[in-house]
Amino acid sequence: MFISHRTVNPADVENAAWHFLCVARAESPAAARQQILPVGADARVPMREVYQMFQGRATPVQVLAAAGSDPSAQFFGQLYIGLYLEATGDPAKSHEHIAIAAQDRFAGVGGYMHDVARVHIHRR
Numbered sequence: 779m780f781i782s783h784r785t786v787n788p789a790d791v792e793n794a795a796w797h798f799l800c801v802a803r804a805e806s807p808a809a810a811r812q813q814i815l816p817v818g819a820d821a822r823v824p825m826r827e828v829y830q831m832f833q834g835r836a837t838p839v840q841v842l843a844a845a846g847s848d849p850s851a852q853f854f855g856q857l858y859i860g861l862y863l864e865a866t867g868d869p870a871k872s873h874e875h876i877a878i879a880a881q882d883r884f885a886g887v888g889g890y891m892h893d894v895a896r897v898h899i900h901r902r
Contacts, residue, residue, distance in 0.1 A: 791817050791825040795858055798832045802865040810865070823851040828858045838863070838875070850887040853879055857888070857895050873902060 794815040801810035811834055820826065824844035830836035838859040845851035860875030879888065879895040888895065 791820040791822075791829045792858075793817075794829060795832055795861070799861055799865050807866045822854070823848060824855050828855065828862075831859070831862055838871075849884065853884040853888045853892065853895075856884075857891060860895075861898075873899070 794817050797813075797815050798810040801813050811832070814833055817829055820829070823846070824841050827836050827841045827844040831838065831841050841855045841859055842852075845855035856875045857879040860872045860877075860879060862872075863869075863875065864872035876895055876899050880892070880899045884895075885892050
């Protein structure tokens with residue numbers, strides 16, 4: 779599914795991130811990092827830094843710095859940091875970031891991904 783999606787949206791960092799999350803769960807974070815899908819130039823802030831974090835080349839602090847004060851960028855930064863930390867073995871920090879992404883103030887900018895954050899936090 780993730781590989782075929784690249785044919786219609788080759789710049790989508792989120793597709794690569796979800797592929798990473800699935801491989802990390804099925805195998806290991808190291809295997810996921812080795813198999814990370816390539817992406818083109820995703821212009822959405824902070825998606826470049828999110829991708830670099832999943833590659834192991836950026837930190838959550840760098841993702842949040844790139845997000846700045848833009849609510850949409852903050853939402854996606856917090857969500858993907860939380861999911862990444864969960865996949866790489868830090869459930870406590872993961873919970874903190876996903877809980878922020880699930881806050882009502884992000885409902886208007888997160889779209890259905892805000893629902894993903896809310897469901898994720900309630901299922902823990």
